[in-house]
Ligand SMILES: O=c1ccn([C@@H]2O[C@@H]3COP(=O)(O)O[C@H]3[C@H]2O)c(=O)[nH]1
């Protein structure tokens with residue numbers, strides 16, 4: 001099995017100012033993808049010393065600005081600076097709204113232009129494992145976030161779970177544990193009420209065996225005050241490279 005690595009270019013919540021938006025870089029055998037590209041994504045990538053031209057593509061979890069607000073710049077840079085269309089892996093139910101409601105206003109210059117004018121769009125289907133590059137496969141799992149809003153978490157290489165923004169879902173976390181998933185990166189709302197994210201309080205009700213697998217991300221600016229109060233869970237550090245093998 002080849003090594004896969006993940007580096008969060010940002011670990012912050014939508015409103016965090018000390019941390020960039022919760023966006024990741026995942027790296028396989030000679031390939032590199034960004035997982036979500038929010039408003040701060042282009043700057044966060046730049047600070048990590050990487051250009052858009054070095055990426056093979058992008059995966060999208062759901063349509064909120066801290067996850068897709070930087071996609072317009074990515075598209076324009078790839079067209080006008082690098083002259084190629086990157087891969088864009090999007091959960092199939094999000095494709096239309098990503099173009100019509102998020103990107104079209106900025107990217108469409110002529111009526112005939114669509115998402116395909118900028119990207120090699122690959123729809124991701126629920127429950128189907130897709131190889132996105134050498135050493136990386138993804139399976140998207142629909143998870144609950146805001147009522148009525150489609151949002152998708154990812155299972156990478158069948159052993160690493162990366163939550164999109166999601167509410168606390170004990171049965172899913174138990175199922176992942178039973179399936180032998182070894183590492184879970186989970187978004188976390190440090191201060192209740194959670195409303196659209198799992199709260200730290202809720203995650204602390206999980207058995208220690210599951211907590212040990214969980215690394216917390218998508219946190220607020222006062223994260224450091226919670227170090228030592230997260231049970232068996234730990235915080236994902238912005239920019240640190242985690243090896244997933
Ligand atoms: O019912 C709601 C809907 C939204 N919100 C906030 O808006 C943010 C949008 O981005 P996000 O999904 O990363 O996080 C969300 C929350 O911080 C909320 O607190 N309650």
Ligand SMILES: [Zn+2]
Nearest residue numbers: 014064066165
């Ligand atoms: Zn978010």
Ligand SMILES: [Zn+2]
Nearest residue numbers: 062064145165
């Ligand atoms: Zn969200």
